[in-house]
Structure formats: structure tokens, C-alpha cells
Amino acid sequence: MNRRLLIFAIILEAILIVSCERITPRVPADDQILDGPIDGLSSAEKTRFLAGDVAFNDEIFTRETGLGSVFVATSCGSCHAGDGKGTLFTTLTRFGQTDETGNKFLHLGGPQLQNRAIPGYTPESIPAGATFSRFTPPSNTGLGFIELVSDEDILAMADPSDLDKDGISGVPNYGALPSFINALPNAIPKNGKYIHRFGKKAAAYSLLHQTVNAYSQDIGISSAFAPKDVYSGQEIDPEISNLTINNVVFYLQTLKAPIQRDQNDTQVQRGKQTFIDLGCQGCHKQTLKTSLSPIAALSNKTFHPYTDLLLHDMGSGLDDGYTEGSAKTSEWRTPPLWGLGLSPNSQGGQYFLMHDGRARSIEQAIQMHGGEAGASRDRFKKLAQGEQADLIKFLKSL
Template sequence: MKGRLPVLAFACALLLLASCEKFEPIAPNDAAILDGALSGLTEAENFRFQKGDIAFNDEIFTTANGLGPLFVATSCGSCHARDGKGHPFTTLTRFGQIDGNGNLFLNSGGPQLQHRAIPGFTPEQIPSGATSSKIIPPAITGLGFLDAVTDSDILAWADPDDLDGDGISGTANWVELKSYVVPRANSVFQNGKYIARFGQKGAAYDLLQQTAQAYNQDIGITSFFEPFDTYSGVKFDPEISSQAIHDVVFYLKTLKAPLPRSEGEAIKSGKQLFISSGCGKCHRAEMKTGNSFIASLSNKTFYPYTDLLLHDMGTGLDDGYTEGSAKTAEWRTPALWGLGLSKNSQGGHYFLLHDGRAKSIEEAILFHGGEGNQSRESFTSLSGDEKEKVINFLESL
């Protein structure tokens, strides 16, 4: 026995070394998470993706590296946990006015309220006379695909004068570009303005603008692109490198698109009901990308369930606040892909629509007004079983 004990111990050690991974938690199904790189990236692109991932999810801002003094969140990942939809904890409040004359409150802290402050400082208040809207941070997956859609496709889906008479117009948000934004090749240019597509009002032209503004307005970080301190209004030295911002932009472009998690007849039937109810007129299922310098994004067909256009959603969703050429009741159709995973980034609950007021998918549908009236009515006229099929389909996206 004495001689056998060391042999036994050695054998156990070898067995442990060889099999230790089997005792570790397995990876969740790829379709069950939003995090992850686009498939087909080159090694160099994977390297950049990882750098952006670290900057986005791991870099925490404190007073030592530039947080605030006024801010909403302390990191990108605070607003977009697991790359998914945000929680009311990091709701953004934008303020301005009801007309489309550009934000008149930029010298009073606009366009975004920083309702938190580092110790010793007083958070911002909405100035008197301003209107405001609350915005839940959106999911950030699949943005590279949306970024690579051509302007001509977006314009082809638009019907600003409702020429087809279906009650749905759909207009592009035309904006003047920030000085640091470089228009995409073949962008459509009209009266000094370009078509923007990101943000709940669709007022950000591209992911660079979206990222630089978020660092500045959400975290209080100045950069080469957005150099003005949100507290003093004074131009500061960059608190983040341009390289880091570009890394985050690359990360956002190369995050995979949400994968459908369920198929089968019931889901197909739900999809059919979704289309026949007219929901698919705005929540457009299929799109194509144009050319992209990232091969995995170039000329691909994908299924985001949006048309990247503004739609009047009725008085119930009219917050009296506008961005770009969007009117106060107009919201950019949100992509529905990944909708069923929203609860996994919102603390187990749904906070849907632009401000999180809808606590379920059904509630979100019922809040639709304006151009969404007909679809809402079609949905409400469905039987309970049919409604469930539609909801299950949406949760499978």
C-alpha cells in the first residue's frame, strides 16, 4: 500500500490536469448571448475587436481619468450591459425644444442632461423652457450591418408623402455633419445635409459620431472629436485617445448580429401574422449591406426588422423633443433583432420603447399610435393564441 499511494496520487494529478476543463461552466449557446465577434473576421480584425471590447466593457472612468464632473454613467458597459438594451438606471434625458431649428439649449448644457456629478459638484438641471425626452440605451449588436446599408436603399424605403396610401410614410433624418465626420462613399447629399441613422431619433450619422458623443455626453469625457467639457463648456485636452475611440467604433461595427433562437411552425406562423398585421412595413425583415472595408460586412443580407426611417408614432409617444429633422412624435424604427434577449441585459424585466415605459412586448405594441395605428389594431384583433404566436416570434429574434 505504501508504494501504491504515491503512484495513485500521481495518477490522480495527471487525470485532474487532463480533465479539469470538464468541471468548468460551459459557454452559453451563441444564440443566447449578444456578445461576440462577427464570424469571418481576420486575425488582425479580431485583435482590433478585442481592443475595442476592453475599452467598451472594461474601462471604468473615475475622477482620476476624466469622469465628469457631470455624467450619467461611468463606463460604456454601464449603459449597455452585455451589449444589450439598457436599464432605467442609465436612462438618458435629452432636452431641447419642439421645433426643428436646431437645439437652442446647447449653451445651457444641452442636448443631454447629466443628472449625476462627482462629489462636490451639483448635477445639471433641465433649463426652464426646454422640453425633454427620456431614452433607454439601445442594444448595440449588429450595428456594423446597419452602418453598411446604402443611403439609396434607405431612400428607396422612404415614402414621406405616403404615395402608396398605406398610412405609413417613413422619412429619413437629414442632418448637418459634425466637422469630424467623413461621409460614406456614395452618400446622398441634399441641401447641405446627409441621412443619419443611429440613435432613437436617428440623428447620429455614424458610429464615430455616436461613440464620441456618448463619451462626452454620457461620461463627461472630452476627446479630439468632442473637446468641450460638459460642465464648464470650455474646450479641454482630450481625456481619451482617438485610437481608443476608433477601437470602440470598430468593436461596435464588428459585434455579431443577434442570432434567431427558435424556429418551427409556431414561430413561422407568428412571423406570418406579424407580416400580415402590417408590422413588417416599418420593421422591415431583410436588408443588404453595400461595400465595406470589413469583408465580413460587405454585401451581406441580414434581418434586423427596421427600416432605419422616422415614423410618426402618435401623440402618446410625442415627448415634445426633436433631433435633426425628426419631428417630436417621430422615432426611428428600432431594430427588433435580439428583442427576446433584452431581459438578460435589463435585469430580468422588459423596459421597451424609447423610454422603457413598456414592460412587455404586448404593451409595447399597444403603445404604438400614429403610423403604427393600423398594425396595433390588427394585432388587437388577433385571437389570444395568435397574439402569443406573434410574441413568441418576436422573442425568438
């Protein structure tokens, strides 16, 4: 090759390299995304994680594969883009009653409204006399850690009689276990019911419970765990395998916890101290720990979700007149705050916060707090503008 051709080849290669760098999307840093597995999985566990990932995010159900007859969504991932929070377009409607004696509308399609139907069928409507509430899908990350918080630790955070006189009196939500659920080791039941921890009112006991309910209530998919068709109420053959459901459960259990950003930023550090000074940690506990797990990477881990997994009375402004389990109508489980700063990534670039997405900013969400959180809200309102900015930056770092 002569000198001119050699120079031309080198220049062409450089151009191609630069061009490829410009058109190839950069892989986002781990602290900028919510999905991805926890560290420490074995090769076999990583394979299972990927199988659950495909089932959760890629499988779209059709009439031919069991969708409906009435449903809310056609896939798991459609409500949890990037494993993040949902929007007003994916918000679910739950209906029932105002007391805690059990849902009286299960024979009429409760507890969830299936607002869509395949051709030839009619979507559900809310029955006369039923109260209802709208629930925005939560993010999925770190759920395996939450599942493994012991009942003993949850009860240690509860203070039903407010013995410490701080105005906060969180309580667990106790519920019956469906037939396909075995109580977790070291569970502490009360009157034959068990502490639930997943959902806006902590109405689901475990990730298997949550997953089976989602396939049935959200997509209209029957399984060996929940064989009743949501439209007819009759038992039908399973439309999804136990293996797929268990792979999805494993996927949810082993999604990594959100990674805080800018922890050493002085404004973030000031905001964290303000968070503590306002009393927000009364409900949003920073640090919890897991118990023993068959998944070694989850066993005996300390993590930072900013929740106590308890129900708290949030006041009349957040009383939707609807209840689940032993939760009262104004009681809501403390939502974990980790991942809060990344919520707009799955919410169209803006926030939809609180249980139904009514708050469009973190500031609005804080100001909607009432009941047990009313004192902290009032302290927030009295902060100087700079102090409020510090707090918001801290919350967005989570």
C-alpha cells in the same frame, strides 16, 4: 503501483472530472448572447476588436482619468451590459424644444442632462422652457451592418407622401455633419444635410459620431474630436486617445448580429406569418443589405434587422414634445427587432421597451403603438389568444 492504489487513483480522477464539470460554468451558445465578433475577421482585426472590447467594457473612468465634471455614467459598458439594452436605471434624459430648428439649449448643457457630478460640482438640471424625453440605451449588436445600409436603399423605403396608401410614410432624419465626420461613400445629401441612422430619433450619422458623443455627453470625456468640456464649455486637452475611440468604433462595427433561435418551430413560423399579415413589415423591414466596406467581413452582406431606419409618426401617446434633427416630436426611428428575445438578459430578467422603457412586455409595447402603426396595433388586438401567442413567440425568437 499496486492494484488498490491504481483503482483509487482512477476513482479520484473521475471524481475530480465530474466535480470540475459541475462547478465550471458552461459557455453559452452563440444564439443565447449578443456579444462576440462577426465571422471572417482577420487576425489583426480580431486583435483590434479585443482592444475595443476592453475599452468599451472594462475601462471605468475616475476623476483622475477625466471623468466629469458632470456625467451620466463611468463607463460605456455600464449602460450596455453584455451589449444589450439598458434599464430604467441607465436611461438618459435629453432636453431641447418642440420644433426642428435646432436645439436652443446647447449653451445650457443640452442636448443631454448630466445628472451626476464629481465632488465639488453640481449636476445639471433641465433649463426653464426646455422640453425633454428619456431614452433607454439600445443594444449594440449588428450596428456595423446598419451603418453600411446605403442612402439609396433607405430612400427607397421612404414614402413621405404615402403614395402606396398603406398609412405608412417613413422619412429619413437629415442632419448636419460635425467637423470630424466625413460623409460615407455614395451619400445622398439634401440641402447640405445627410441621412442619420443611429439613436432613438436617428440623430447620429455614424458610429464614430455616436461614440464621440457618448464619451463627451455620457462620461464627460473630451477628445480631439469633441474637445469642449461639457461642464465649462471650454476647450481642454483630450482625455482619451484617438486610437481608443477608433478601437471602440471598430468594436461596435464588428459585433455580430443577433442569431435567431427556433426558426423551424411551427409556432414561430406561424407567428412570423402573423407579423407579416398585421402589416408590421411596413416599418420593421426584415431584410436589408450592406454596401462596400473596408472591413471585408461586412461588405455586401444580407442581414435581417427588422427596421427601415426611418422616422415614423407614432401618435400622440408617444409624443414627448422633444425633437432632434428634422424629426418631429412624435416621430421615432424604427428600432431593429433583432435581439429582442434576449433583451431581458441585460434588463434584470424583464423587459423595458419603447424609447423610454415604459413598456414591460412585448404585448404592452405593441399596444402602445399609434399613428402610422395604429392599424397594425388594432389588428393585433383582434387576434385570437393563440395567434397572439404565436406572434410573441416569433418576436422572442429574434
